[in-house]
Amino acid sequence: xxxxxxxxxxxxxxxxxxxxxxxxxxxxxxxxxxxxxxxxxxxxxxxxxxxxxxxxxxxxxxxxxxxxxxxxxxxxxxxxxxxxxxxxxxxxxxxxxxxxxxxxxxxxxxxxxxxxxxxxxxxxxxxxxxxxxxxxxxxxxxxxxxxxxxxxxxxxxxxxxxxxxxxxxxxxxxxxxxxxxxxxxxxxxxxxxxxxxxxxxxxxxxxxxxxxxxxxxxxxxxxxxxxxxxxxxxxxxxxxxxxxxxxxxxx
DNA sequence: GTTGAGCGTT
Numbered sequence: 001x002x003x004x005x006x007x008x009x010x011x012x013x014x015x016x017x018x019x020x021x022x023x024x025x026x027x028x029x030x031x032x033x034x035x036x037x038x039x040x041x042x043x044x045x046x047x048x049x050x051x052x053x054x055x056x057x058x059x060x061x062x063x064x065x066x067x068x069x070x071x072x073x074x075x076x077x078x079x080x081x082x083x084x085x086x087x088x089x090x091x092x093x094x095x096x097x098x099x100x101x102x103x104x105x106x107x108x109x110x111x112x113x114x115x116x117x118x119x120x121x122x123x124x125x126x127x128x129x130x131x132x133x134x135x136x137x138x139x140x141x142x143x144x145x146x147x148x149x150x151x152x153x154x155x156x157x158x159x160x161x162x163x164x165x166x167x168x169x170x171x172x173x174x175x176x177x178x179x180x181x182x183x184x185x186x187x188x189x190x191x192x193x194x195x196x197x198x199x200x201x202x203x204x205x206x207x208x209x210x211x212x213x214x215x216x217x218x219x220x221x222x223x224x225x226x227x228x229x230x231x232x233x234x235x236x237x238x239x240x241x242x243x244x245x246x247x248x249x250x251x
Numbered sequence: 252g253t254t255g256a257g258c259g260t261t
Binding site: 002017019021022024025046047048049057058059060061085088090092093094 | 255259261
């Protein structure tokens with residue numbers, strides 16, 4: 001969807017796309033258009049939306065006509081407070097026109113001297129998340145969707161879990177209050193569980209079955225129980241945590 | 252109604 005009423009990319013012949021991150025979920029292209037248009041010729045503005053809910057994903061793509069204007073907008077609008085949040089404007093790397101960008105046209109066309117390094121964006125290796133939702137399903141872009149999704153995948157995607165858990169400014173899960181309480185509960189639970197059950201039996205969560213029933217009139221406790229079992233806590237499922245205790249009790 | 256690392260549509 002384009003801001004100019006044109007469906008899809010209107011003309012990506014000589015346009016330069018900027019990635020606007022950290023915008024609010026309610027910020028639309030109409031809100032970004034007057035901001036970016038003041039610093040250059042904005043060809044098109046596109047805000048990706050969720051495939052399921054159709055809501056904004058929190059970032060937008062602003063397409064400029066010239067690279068110098070785009071760079072100026074990056075330097076000007078990067079860190080600008082929009083709708084109460086500080087947005088992050090940078091050149092888009094991936095996308096449908098990633099090939100022409102890979103040629104080094106945009107990146108080399110703009111002076112990096114003006115590009116101020118923001119400590120909020122470290123050298124985090126980002127992966128192609130498009131391959132994810134195209135490989136298995138639509139991307140679970142929001143963290144709230146990670147409530148009871150695949151729990152078994154946490155073993156192989158522990159890095160993904162840690163990446164989503166951390167925040168760039170405040171505390172990771174602790175900011176939500178939900179993570180710390182559950183985490184503490186898990187730790188006390190695991191410490192108490194080793195005295196009654198061997199870790200070999202609880203190493204695998206038997207409640208990780210993808211039950212189709214999501215909500216019940218009184219099944220709230222059951223749903224919450226699944227949360228504890230499927231909680232991505234590697235320590236509660238680490239058998240090497242207390243080998244001595246487990247050995248003396250298990251044997 | 253909520254959320255917050257990241258890279259896009261006809």
